[in-house]
Amino acid sequence: MDFNLTEQQKMMQKLFREVAENEVKENAADVDENERFPKESVEVMRQSKMLGIPYPREYGGAGADYLSYILAVEELSKKCATTGVVLSAHTSLGTWPIAQFGTPEQKEKYLRPLASGEKLAAFGLTEPNAGTDAAGQQTYAVKDGDDYILNGTKIFITNAGEADVYIIFAMTDKSKGTRGISAFIVEKDTPGFTIGLHEKKLGIRGSATSELIFNNVRIPKENLLGKEGQGFKIAMMTLDGGRIGIAAQALGIAQGAIDEVIPYVKARKQFGRSLAKFQNTQFQLANMQTAVDAARLLVYKAAMAKENGEPYSVLAAEAKLFAAETAMDVTTKAIQLMGGYGYTRDLPVERMFRDAKITEIYEGTSEVQRMVISGAMLK
């Protein structure tokens, strides 16, 4: 057992830290305040080949390992959770299904521009009446000659409008239930496909979260991903991996909050001494860092299991559950330690607190993670 990063992973981490510190950090408050997509950070990620970290060279990826990608989400999220989720949704949710289930032609046409960063990806599963109960898909696709005709609405879709390529799930045979769901690759400019209402959110406010509306959208049959009826399996497997990305986002938010608190408690004086001299501060910090380090071990372990081709569904659920709840707890305590200043938008911890909440909800709520974990225990 070796708990150390490899030399290559350490060098990757150094790059991600430089990008986060020099490029992402300065825009984080503006991205949040003005609910704007962090385009300039995405451009730096593209130039640094961060948009296809775990994908093969033959399709334009960096050919690195899965943990390196997870380190990227963690480091970006320390400074800006919005930027972290842009990378996670693109890499784990939008690109991975094509890398895993795509035909050679689909990989050439879609994986290459996505892994090289030329294009951005998104994933559309959630519907107004199909959230945690994803099997209740009402979007449907009907075969028509060499095409499918797609109709329906998706909601809460990350990277909506910014992405060029969308993985969309739709019923192709309602009588078969979850085995009647299929996955499609849909291009942004396909006639009949429009971006709907932009959600105003509590946190990750710069992340583009919108409806996707499909009105008689004609999809060539070459864009069916996997086989007809495989969609639910593709969605669930994709989310298993996506959860490691969100766990890394939560981990980054939590560590980012601690990184903000430490210089503050050293500098802030009350009752004639710095806050850091009070045992309450010391014990709170110790609890916060211990929880974050425990979360980090779970997240890295899940990432390594995925990298090594081992089962990772339960590990990913544990990592996301624990990291998300840790992020919520640590950011709450961080504000408490910083008092009134921490509550204001002059300091970044209040944003981190708002950003943390979503990690307990999207890509499977904490309740879903508990279902996955206990389901495996009681099997």
Place this chain on the structure above:
Amino acid sequence: MKIAVLVKQVPDSTEITVDKNTGTLVRDGVPSIINPDDLAGLEAALALKDKDDSVEITVISMGPPQAKGMLQETIARGADHAVLLTDRRLGGADTCATSRTLAAALDKIGYDLIIAGRQAIDGDTAQVGPQTAERLNIPQVTYVDEIIELTPEYAVVRKALEDEEQILKVKLPAVLTTLSGMNKPRYMNCMDIVDSFNNPVQIMTYDDLVDILPQNEIGLAGSPTKVHRTFTKDVSAATETFDLPAQETAELIAKTLKDKQLITK
């Protein structure tokens, strides 16, 4: 087109410790970075490579073994090769011995164009680039802030002086020394990081140069510069105090600056 880029690893801190016996810098344990002017030189070379696939970049540094990490990072930024000149016999070299050694290494490695940073933030001599050009008996342009054109025969560059700019055409091979403000160095990238682990930094020692470089010209023994003491100079200047109305104060300031030739009008 073979471009050699000379880089130096420097302490990332103003806290530089000095060996009391030799008067040279103690590098161990100090966080290190690529010297900023050199990093600009590397970026200038990489920008040329972006435009021309035939450009092949070799980054060369002379320094202690730990400089290998910095050189690997230059490959992770897009350089093709990296060479570390490291040998105890080369240690303690001043700029004269360093430039002799670099020139010998450059003769072995080959070059069409050599780019070096103007000066290092630790020594601040600005001597190694020009001295290397002299050793190689090739032209040099210092204080370059833009490479305007590069052909196999010549380069057109802009030289930034304090009060003027010069556009110069220089025959190749040549040495250019670059300024850190000339560009924004790119980051490492994930693809080149992976590749940097399959493209190890080549190590060169004095053994590789012994046929063209006599031993009495290298290292501490080959260095005419002897550092007796390193200290921070106290700032002291004679001051005069005036108590005058605003108009007269302004006139006095203007006259004084003009007398000292700090302003012209």
